[in-house]
Amino acid sequence: MQQNNGLDKNQLISFALFSMILIGAMFYFQNKQAKDQQLKDAQNKTAVTQKAPVNNAKPAIVTNLNDSVKTASIQQIELKNKELTLAISTLGGQISTVQLNEYKAYNKKTDVNDKPLLIFDKNNSSYGFQFKDKSGKFFNTKDLVFSPVQNGNSVTMQTTVNGATIQFIYTLLDKYIVDFNVKTQGLSQLVSDQKADFIWNYNVRGMEKGRSQEQTHTEFNYTFNDYKSFDYDGRTTMEEPKENLNWLAVKQQFFSAVIEPQKGFKNSKGSQEMIEEGEFLKKFNFNGQVDLANNELNEDFKWYFMPLDLPMLKSYDKNFDELLPLGWSxxxxxxxxxxxxxxxxxxxxxxxxxxxxxxxxxxxxxxxxxxxxxxxxxxxxxxxxxxxxxxxxxxxxxxxxxxxxxxxxxxxxxxxxxxxxxxxxxxxxxxxxxxxxxxxxxxxxxxxxxxxxxxxxxxxxxxxxxxxxxxxxxxxxxxxxxxxxxxxxxxxxxxxxxxxxxxxxxxxxxxxxxxxxxxxxxxxxxxxxxxxxxxxxxxxxxxxxxxxxxxxxxxxxxxxxxxxxxxxxxxPKPEGKFQKRMREMMEKAQEQQKVQNTGKKK
Structure with missing residues (x-):
């Protein structure tokens, strides 16, 4: 049976690549201790931990990917309100932990719902934007290390790649919403395509008691045609090469993670694979294209990590109520x-x-x-x-x-x-x-x-x-x-x-x-x-x-x-239409049978 340790293949490759870069950085800086100390001092002034106070200093800007890895340690920045607790990692500038504060997950040991309900945690989700540079090589933001600046329930993640600056701005809002704004500057000097791929790998964690029942309700959901049309896929692959997706959700029995791009996902495709045992139910992979304007990516996204409560889903006015599988027609x-x-x-x-x-x-x-x-x-x-x-x-x-x-x-x-x-x-x-x-x-x-x-x-x-x-x-x-x-x-x-x-x-x-x-x-x-x-x-x-x-x-x-x-x-009462039709059909069948019997005798 298939085992799952919370890490998929892409994450293992990313981890190995990151380790190799760190080792190379150690040798590179052996003869530059003075400069290294200088950079560390600058970093200590701007680095923010989960419990650190608000820091309005601008993040250090580095000149290339190697510098980014070397000058920043991996941190988790916490954003919290009544409904959600988030941790945003400086590795990839992505949301690494999502906890729904008002709900609990099923605990097999106690046979009740008393565990923290974590949608993202333990590296079960990894997402980023993949670009193709002018040499034909690809790079993905999930492999980059970002520098954070937190201001209340908003955090700005920034990194540079060969002179191009990439910013992810997360703002935690009410009603289970996270604003996710992406801004780039100088990317046009680096990339050749007019598009970027949003790639999301997600191992869905079980939250409920009935594993088979929850697996059945865990699937891709998405809407298109200006939020008017809805579709889902609970089997193996989903492909929408012609539609512009208004949002993409990975839905479970009672909860869902939704990503909504302002301008939609094009040429979307995804796959899902059943996980037979362990804490995870299914493995999802999604790839959707977003357009670049003048070879720059400046677009607003929203994440929704929400319970499937019908009145609340309807209040968004984005066809989210279709996430609740109440049946067709x-x-x-x-x-x-x-x-x-x-x-x-x-x-x-x-x-x-x-x-x-x-x-x-x-x-x-x-x-x-x-x-x-x-x-x-x-x-x-x-x-x-x-x-x-x-x-x-x-x-x-x-x-x-x-x-x-x-x-x-x-x-x-x-x-x-x-x-x-x-x-x-x-x-x-x-x-x-x-x-x-x-x-x-x-x-x-x-x-x-x-x-x-x-x-x-x-x-x-x-x-x-x-x-x-x-x-x-x-x-x-x-x-x-x-x-x-x-x-x-x-x-x-x-x-x-x-x-x-x-x-x-x-x-x-x-x-x-x-x-x-x-x-x-x-x-x-x-x-x-x-x-x-x-x-x-x-x-x-x-x-x-x-x-x-x-x-x-x-x-x-x-x-x-x-x-x-x-x-x-x-x-006898007058025959109804159905009774009459049945009698006529039987009489016709009887006549045909007589004809067949007569033919056999001859």
């Missing part, structure tokens, strides 16, 4: 305008998150109750006419399947039973299920919220730990998932009794398939959000109660039988 609309507002409303009552989900389930069931009643009434009607269906099957035992099906449909039609009406509740449940499948693992308000034995409703509960690993189930059993599977199985047993058995050889027994389904559902729920399992446990438990209430207090099978007999005296 109707699914996303259902989450945005129904489930999230309902959750927020019930939460405002001061209830625990688990009971909020409980009430959400009841509200959904009340809304769907008319449809559920029709479904169970249809089920009762089919149970009453079962003897007549069995008689038709026995009568046509030797006949072809098409004829048997036609006569069966005639019985249903005569009794006033519309089989297709039973499909409606199932079809309605599909978008609701998928919407909740997106809702529970991505709702940051549920993150870290415990309920009974589940310590986090956005992750699985693993009270039952296994001493071995089972494919798909992993090394635990979720109590919520088991409970949900049991009630689904009970519900299936209660509803499968009215299902018609196959009347033709080779046809699958749907009862057996329905009994297998709840068991396979366990494999899905065992590693999913426990909030989802809790919702479906409550939902199916309510379904069971509804069946019992309808069966013993609402529907009377004798009355239903009398109604069916009355329907028969009135004659």
């Amino acid at each position: 109707f699914i996303g609309t259902l989450n945005r305008w129904f489930f999230i507002p309902m959750y927020n409303l019930i939460t405002s009552w001061g209830l625990a998150a688990g009971w909020v989900i409980f009430l959400m389930t009841i509200i959904v069931k009340i809304i769907l109750s008319p449809v559920m009643f029709k479904q169970h009434k249809l089920s009762a009607m089919m149970k009453v006419i079962r003897p007549e269906i069995d008689a038709v099957n026995e009568k046509n035992k030797g006949a072809d399947a098409m004829k048997k099906q036609q006569e069966t449909m005639a019985v249903y039609r005569k009794a006033g039973v519309n089989q297709m009406a039973g499909c409606l509740p199932g079809l309605i449940q599909v978008p609701i299920f998928y919407a909740l499948f997106r809702f529970f693992p991505n709702m940051i308000d549920l993150r870290g919220k415990s309920f009974w034995f589940a310590k986090d409703l956005t992750a699985y509960d693993d009270v039952i730990k296994l001493p071995f690993h089972i494919p798909f189930l992993q090394d635990h059993l979720s109590i919520f998932a088991i409970a949900c599977t049991v009630v689904i199985l009970i519900y299936t047993i209660m509803t499968a009794g009215n299902m018609q058995q196959p009347t033709q050889e080779g046809m699958p027994n749907m009862k057996v398939l329905m009994y297998i389904f709840p068991v396979t559902f366990l494999f899905f729920l065992n590693t999913s959000a426990s909030g989802l399992s809790w919702y479906y446990f409550v939902s199916n438990a309510i379904n069971i109660l509804i069946i019992l209430v309808i069966k013993y207090w609402i529907l009377d099978e004798k009355k239903i039988h009398a109604q069916i007999q009355q329907n028969k005296t009135k004659g």
Whole structure:
């Protein structure tokens, strides 16, 4: 399996190159101690440490890359506000540490979220601008050493390369924003291209309990067409050679790092690679081009290191709310305008998150109750006419399947039973299920919220730990998932009794398939959000109660039988469009079969 020690290949090369330059610098300065001491004195006056007071002195300007390396030691400059704590390294002039102060990361040892939540740290991120000089060689700012000047929550990083000055100006703002302004002077004398490549290598650190679930939600996200269009890629590569990207994000389950260039990234491409184990989930590489104006790079960028909180994302007005994967089209609309507002409303009552989900389930069931009643009434009607269906099957035992099906449909039609009406509740449940499948693992308000034995409703509960690993189930059993599977199985047993058995050889027994389904559902729920399992446990438990209430207090099978007999005296109801089309298709298929049989006899 692939190991990860927090350093990628490019960083190792950079480290080796930097070490070689330092060794060369030591020999170079052996005979120039006086000048060396002079330079050190100047540096001591201008160098700023993390706890140093504001220093308004101008940074020392060096004449080439070697001088830059020799005259500056690697420092970490701290910027901090209520939301973020940043460390900016003089090596590469890049953000080396990003901590979200108001959130915590999952700690496997304690099984709760109590670790500092670090998006960048331990060299897991490296970025810089790559230029091509007039000799055809490339150099990258991430390999240069910068001199810092700090002023409150702003720091200016400056270096020189063969007479060209490069400045990175970072300013920490509110709302998880970091202004990143890039300025160059004299670069036009050094480079030949009208473009620079922004290269970002990033190993994403795991923040949550469910590794596989978090990996699934970790991907490239980006927008283009003046922030109007959005796309994502969670597989291997992303390529946008024609679009101008307004921003590029590496999104995780609940947090995201976003880089926004003022003029956009062109000819963008990226790759991602899954990391099987360790503290990192995926390895990302991105390359996007930025244009130079008169061979100089003077452009404003912004970094965003933010939680995926829907109201906050919408407040930026930059299409950031698309980072929250609530589902496409109707699914996303259902989450945005129904489930999230309902959750927020019930939460405002001061209830625990688990009971909020409980009430959400009841509200959904009340809304769907008319449809559920029709479904169970249809089920009762089919149970009453079962003897007549069995008689038709026995009568046509030797006949072809098409004829048997036609006569069966005639019985249903005569009794006033519309089989297709039973499909409606199932079809309605599909978008609701998928919407909740997106809702529970991505709702940051549920993150870290415990309920009974589940310590986090956005992750699985693993009270039952296994001493071995089972494919798909992993090394635990979720109590919520088991409970949900049991009630689904009970519900299936209660509803499968009215299902018609196959009347033709080779046809699958749907009862057996329905009994297998709840068991396979366990494999899905065992590693999913426990909030989802809790919702479906409550939902199916309510379904069971509804069946019992309808069966013993609402529907009377004798009355239903009398109604069916009355329907028969009135004659069959007019066919609906779908029923008519089905009958015509079956009749046409039967005629074609007769023609084929006649041809075979000849």
